[in-house]
Amino acid sequence: MSAASATAMREVPVPACPRVWETGGVALDITASRPDPALLDLPWSMPLEDWPADRLAALPRGISRHVVRFVKLSGRILAIKEIKAELAVREYYMLRNLGRLGLPCVEPFAVVSGRVDAAGAPLDACLVTRHLQFSLPYRALYSQSLRPDTAARLIDALAVLLVRLHLAGFWWGDVSLSNTLFVRDAGAFAAYLVDAETGELRERLSDGQREHDLDIARVNIAGELFDLEAGGLLHGEDPIDTSERIVHRYRELWDELTAAETFGSGERWRVEDRIRRLNDIGFDVDELATVTDLGGTSIFIQPKVVDAGHHSRRLLRLTGLDVEEGQARRLLNDLDSFRAATDRQGEDEELVAHDWLADIYEPITRSVPPRMRGKLEPAELFHEILEHRWYMAELAGQDIRIEDATVDYVANVLPSKPEEKSILGVDTTEIPVHAVDTQELPVVRRTAR
Amino acid sequence: MATVKFDDATRVYPGATRPSVDKLNIDIADGEFLVLVGPSGCGKSTSLRMLAGLEEVNGGKIWIGDRDVTNLSPKDRDVAMVFQNYALYPHMTVADNMGFALKIAGVNKSEIDTRVKEAAKILDLTQYLERKPKALSGGQRQRVAMGRAIVRSPQVFLMDEPLSNLDAKLRVQTRTQIASLQRRLGVTTVYVTHDQTEAMTMGDRVAVLKDGLLQQCDSPRHMYDHPDNLFVAGFIGSPAMNLIGMPVVDGGVRFGSTTIPVPRGALGNAGSEVIVGVRPEDVDVRPEGDGLPITIEVVEELGADAYIYGTPQAGQVTKEEGIEKPFIARVDGRRPPEKGATMYITPQSGRVHIFNGTTGERLVD
Numbered sequence: 001m002s003a004a005s006a007t008a009m010r011e012v013p014v015p016a017c018p019r020v021w022e023t024g025g026v027a028l029d030i031t032a033s034r035p036d037p038a039l040l041d042l043p044w045s046m047p048l049e050d051w052p053a054d055r056l057a058a059l060p061r062g063i064s065r066h067v068v069r070f071v072k073l074s075g076r077i078l079a080i081k082e083i084k085a086e087l088a089v090r091e092y093y094m095l096r097n098l099g100r101l102g103l104p105c106v107e108p109f110a111v112v113s114g115r116v117d118a119a120g121a122p123l124d125a126c127l128v129t130r131h132l133q134f135s136l137p138y139r140a141l142y143s144q145s146l147r148p149d150t151a152a153r154l155i156d157a158l159a160v161l162l163v164r165l166h167l168a169g170f171w172w173g174d175v176s177l178s179n180t181l182f183v184r185d186a187g188a189f190a191a192y193l194v195d196a197e198t199g200e201l202r203e204r205l206s207d208g209q210r211e212h213d214l215d216i217a218r219v220n221i222a223g224e225l226f227d228l229e230a231g232g233l234l235h236g237e238d239p240i241d242t243s244e245r246i247v248h249r250y251r252e253l254w255d256e257l258t259a260a261e262t263f264g265s266g267e268r269w270r271v272e273d274r275i276r277r278l279n280d281i282g283f284d285v286d287e288l289a290t291v292t293d294l295g296g297t298s299i300f301i302q303p304k305v306v307d308a309g310h311h312s313r314r315l316l317r318l319t320g321l322d323v324e325e326g327q328a329r330r331l332l333n334d335l336d337s338f339r340a341a342t343d344r345q346g347e348d349e350e351l352v353a354h355d356w357l358a359d360i361y362e363p364i365t366r367s368v369p370p371r372m373r374g375k376l377e378p379a380e381l382f383h384e385i386l387e388h389r390w391y392m393a394e395l396a397g398q399d400i401r402i403e404d405a406t407v408d409y410v411a412n413v414l415p416s417k418p419e420e421k422s423i424l425g426v427d428t429t430e431i432p433v434h435a436v437d438t439q440e441l442p443v444v445r446r447t448a449r
Numbered sequence: 450m451a452t453v454k455f456d457d458a459t460r461v462y463p464g465a466t467r468p469s470v471d472k473l474n475i476d477i478a479d480g481e482f483l484v485l486v487g488p489s490g491c492g493k494s495t496s497l498r499m500l501a502g503l504e505e506v507n508g509g510k511i512w513i514g515d516r517d518v519t520n521l522s523p524k525d526r527d528v529a530m531v532f533q534n535y536a537l538y539p540h541m542t543v544a545d546n547m548g549f550a551l552k553i554a555g556v557n558k559s560e561i562d563t564r565v566k567e568a569a570k571i572l573d574l575t576q577y578l579e580r581k582p583k584a585l586s587g588g589q590r591q592r593v594a595m596g597r598a599i600v601r602s603p604q605v606f607l608m609d610e611p612l613s614n615l616d617a618k619l620r621v622q623t624r625t626q627i628a629s630l631q632r633r634l635g636v637t638t639v640y641v642t643h644d645q646t647e648a649m650t651m652g653d654r655v656a657v658l659k660d661g662l663l664q665q666c667d668s669p670r671h672m673y674d675h676p677d678n679l680f681v682a683g684f685i686g687s688p689a690m691n692l693i694g695m696p697v698v699d700g701g702v703r704f705g706s707t708t709i710p711v712p713r714g715a716l717g718n719a720g721s722e723v724i725v726g727v728r729p730e731d732v733d734v735r736p737e738g739d740g741l742p743i744t745i746e747v748v749e750e751l752g753a754d755a756y757i758y759g760t761p762q763a764g765q766v767t768k769e770e771g772i773e774k775p776f777i778a779r780v781d782g783r784r785p786p787e788k789g790a791t792m793y794i795t796p797q798s799g800r801v802h803i804f805n806g807t808t809g810e811r812l813v814d
């Protein structure tokens with residue numbers, strides 16, 4: 001048997017790969033849209049649990065029943081989950097479909113099946129996803145010193161994610177903090193789905209399916225918070241009250257996005273008002289049902305198709321920057337002040353945006369020394385500098401130039417921030433011991449002088 | 450405890466053109482373990498969610514005991530939906546892992562303690578109650594997960610594919626545990642799976658669904674021996690029943706060179722051909738003589754038994770099914786025939802199933 005026939009790699013010519021060859025002509029089967037031949041170098045004939053530490057990237061992760069590990073490969077980090085082949089394949093395609101629907105979730109990379117160990121005994125398949133940069137599992141967040149409202153902010157982000165998934169017809173089946181990754185978003189968080197194993201995608205969901213997910217979410221979140229409490233990591237938040245927040249926030253948002261309104265035909269401004277309200281919470285209205293009654297005395301409106309990303313899409317169009325929704329809102333505000341300050345209200349928006357990008361955003365975010373660039377994403381850094389400028393201005397009782405705020409921030413605040421691009425040297429494992437949890441996220445203290 | 454009754458229960462999803470569950474009728478006895486089984490999309494989860502109060506019922510009713518619960522909210526039904534996925538929380542003791550859902554439900558601490566201890570005794574986990582889950586084996590962890598459901602002591606347990614993400618060994622082990630536990634607790638249970646083996650080994654009765662329609666609800670034994678239609682015949686049993694099209698002849702149905710005697714009246718308006726079903730273990734296989742000649746293509750030796758896979762010889766069968774799928778027969782594992790050989794198959798008397806080729810209905814008893 002040749003190496004080529006021993007290894008079936010779909011959608012790509014099979015590379016010559018002595019490794020697989022030597023391990024006895026194992027018939028590995030790799031499904032990927034753009035397979036990386038370097039994948040074959042990983043020790044697939046070993047149970048994932050036994051992979052040598054030098055192959056792994058020790059990143060924090062949530063609670064899971066499957067073995068999950070991170071590896072560095074061709075300059076990127078991949079997450080690998082050992083799971084039954086049919087489930088791996090199903091989750092791979094599910095994640096791909098969710099991605100195509102524009103929903104925030106981790107990006108599937110490959111499924112590796114047909115694994116056998118050295119003795120020829122079969123091993124479970126592996127689902128490979130790209131590690132989401134700058135993402136924070138909730139357990140890693142809880143090992144830092146926290147604002148007392150962290151859980152609430154995480155849950156708010158999860159509520160947005162759940163509403164978006166439900167609007168798209170996705171029933172999750174295992175909603176939890178562990179199955180969500182959080183990314184900083186202008187002081188708040190944005191949530192990404194990480195575990196789609198139990199999910200089902202429909203044309204649209206019934207109320208019962210949505211309720212089912214909410215019920216699962218509430219119990220899982222309460223359990224996860226009780227767990228943090230038992231580990232001494234919760235700061236005065238009540239697990240039960242906090243877990244109920246998911247239900248309230250979800251319903252509020254769902255109603256705002258889907259509820260019908262009726263008003264007198266003299267109040268036509270309310271149509272505009274509804275759209276503006278939806279824009280404010282970050283949604284565009286792609287389709288609004290409007291019905292006038294026969295006598296023409298009342299108007300009925302109901303959003304039919306809404307699409308998250310109102311601000312981020314606008315920013316992307318103006319500047320090419322692809323950032324989270326809250327960050328986009330923040331950046332757009334700064335762009336507006338730039339326009340006001342430079343007295344260019346009448347000018348073409350794109351041109352002003354271009355200048356703002358070249359004169360403000362890029363110089364500021366680039367002025368961070370390279371060694372500190374793994375701490376925060378540029379857009380989040382920019383947000384932090386704006387916040388910092390505000391504090392400085394308040395203290396000084398006068399306006400502060402953003403360049404000065406940046407220098408001060410980089411010297412005095414940024415150095416003590418943890419490295420978050422991919423927090424190395426830390427492992428929260430599926431069963432973290434308290435001691436491991438508290439000492440993680442090495443806080444680098446360096447006087448930047 | 451309680452009986453459960455699906456009474457013409459129907460669910461049509463908004464925008465759907467036909468019901469996902471169509472006039473479902475099942476009477477479940479107090480303490481019974483009923484398994485809903487069927488291929489993906491047949492309406493299992495929908496049925497379960499209707500019983501849980503999570504899915505609107507568009508027609509018919511649902512009863513728990515003598516209460517019509519059709520319009521009750523989930524929390525007023527006293528049923529426990531066992532999650533597909535159970536996380537175990539590392540910082541919490543086994544006892545807390547089992548009891549925390551009761552805390553959410555507002556049960557007081559001493560009551561929680563009592564119920565957790567009772568559940569631990571049943572699950573053989575008493576000595577681990579104060580430990581962390583990390584210290585437990587895979588099987589024990591699975592039992593803690595079950596404990597989470599047991600402590601709620603509901604009138605009805607609802608389980609939707611609870612074993613789907615376990616490895617094969619743990620799956621078989623846990624299957625047995627759940628079944629025996631359910632019998633000890635005596636709590637009425639509705640269990641959903643797409644795996645017919647799981648259904649047949651666990652259920653007191655098994656309800657087979659297809660396209661939202663109940664096909665048959667029976668004890669595993671009766672379902673195996675008397676499938677009501679072609680779908681059930683092909684779905685239940687592994688390897689599957691051989692189903693082959695055969696011409697109707699004088700005095701019965703032809704089977705190779707023999708005739709299976711069937712009274713003409715029993716065939717009703719089946720026409721000139723019917724589908725004959727025989728399970729792989731219900732045939733005699735001989736190197737010569739009468740019967741259906743098949744050419745052996747694969748011999749699978751399993752020790753005491755062997756399975757032979759072969760193709761009926763040309764002109765012997767009338768339906769495509771009989772040609773596309775190999776005919777499977779179980780033979781003595783010590784003297785299996787050889788690949789390439791021709792063997793003659795005759796069904797054992799009383800072990801033949803005959804179905805209407807058009808409607809799929811069972812003919813003859």
Ligand SMILES: Nc1ncnc2c1ncn2[C@@H]1O[C@H](COP(=O)(O)OP(=O)(O)OP(=O)(O)O)[C@@H](O)[C@H]1O
Nearest residue numbers: 061062064065066079106129130131132137178195
């Ligand atoms: N692509 C990724 N990027 C970052 N982190 C990841 C990624 N994939 C997995 N993780 C981390 O690994 C953890 C476990 O992954 P996952 O939830 O998919 O496993 P699981 O065993 O299916 O979980 P469960 O027990 O909920 O079924 C996640 O909580 C997350 O922290």
Ligand SMILES: Nc1ncnc2c1ncn2[C@@H]1O[C@H](COP(=O)(O)OP(=O)(O)OP(=O)(O)O)[C@@H](O)[C@H]1O
Nearest residue numbers: 202204205206462465469489490491492493494495
């Ligand atoms: N929200 C919905 N809108 C429209 N049709 C739906 C919706 N949810 C489910 N269905 C359809 O209803 C039918 C039954 O679905 P259900 O989830 O109950 O099947 P199941 O037997 O549990 O399948 P599986 O084994 O895949 O879980 C399927 O055809 C499915 O596509």
Ligand SMILES: [Mg+2]
Nearest residue numbers: 064178179195
């Ligand atoms: Mg998970």
Ligand SMILES: [Mg+2]
Nearest residue numbers: 493494495609
């Ligand atoms: Mg289902």
